[in-house]
Amino acid sequence: MSKAESILRSYGVDHPKQIDLEAIAHDLDATVRYRKLDGSEARIVGNGSSAIITVKENGLRSRQRFSIAHEIGHWMERHGRGGFICAKEDISPQNDRDKGAEAQANAFASQLLLPSYLFDPMVAGLPLTLDTADKIGKEFQASLTATAIKLVRCSERPAVVVCHSQSKREWFVTGARFPEGIWAVTELDPETDAFELLYSSAAKGKTTIRQEPGSRWLSGRGAREATVRTQSVKVVEGVVVSLIALER
Known part of the structure; x- marks a missing residue:
């Protein structure tokens, strides 16, 4: 402890x-x-x-x-x-x-x-999404970003939280089961909803959850063969945080 x-x-x-x-x-x-x-x-x-x-x-x-x-x-x-x-x-x-x-x-x-002894039982069985992080974060009065990172780190599923600005990938955090040799892309793919969030001042809030090709979000060994489930949120103007969970 x-x-x-x-x-x-x-x-x-x-x-x-x-x-x-x-x-x-x-x-x-x-x-x-x-x-x-x-x-x-x-x-x-x-x-x-x-x-x-x-x-x-x-x-x-x-x-x-x-x-x-x-x-x-x-x-x-x-x-x-x-x-x-x-x-x-x-x-x-x-x-x-x-x-x-x-x-x-x-x-x-x-x-x-976000103490693990309270957090882990609360998220057990819940979907690995930003919607879940948002809901649980409000219970703890913690930010969506901090909660999403905690959610990914304690999950049994391989996932990553990544932050993009308009100039670069700011950071990314992987869960314990995320494969070695794969990492989040440095620039957002124009086909993603996150891209619109990042570059459109009219786009707000969270995107809907989508199943997408891993190549849009990941690079490295096996990224092209992967399928991912994604959701993104604009945290401030010009900065987007995304949660990417590997499906297979």
Whole structure:
């Protein structure tokens, strides 16, 4: 069990609505406050016994919660003794497997917001789609992106979450059963609904779930023979996140 899950268990948390981050931080001697921040999403300033976590006041609530959990992660991993300023690119659920303080804080945040002991039973048997991630994410007050990544990583089916901007593939995260030697394409295929989402300002929300040739989404050994089930969402203007599950 992770350190974050152990904290939640110690408080008797048995439902997502009970994950009160401000209360958890307070009990760990860290005070959360909301302020206008320029150039960062959140920061922590601490000494040997207490800390202040400052979060960008005008952000999305799901983003604020991940930022709080991220800074609690710094505090619990003893990164916050002195100070830590975290930019938007530092506080990202996809950046939790690298080495370093920010990756450790992201991994901690993901488990604090979406603890496996609550998350896994809730998603068991549900379709591997962004619709599922959206529904479950609302239960945990977590972003669709963070929830989709968690969904793919805990799934028994091979799948990948990928983010594209208009200039490049920003990142992708694969599940444990995703085949080696296959990766998400760097540029979206014009035949995909995600392409329209990305380049049309009128296109909004999530696409419908589609079965498509793997070659539209994947490259590498065996990609052309694969069939995939896909769904995409525009998270902000000019940025699209897609969930791709291998059918065969």
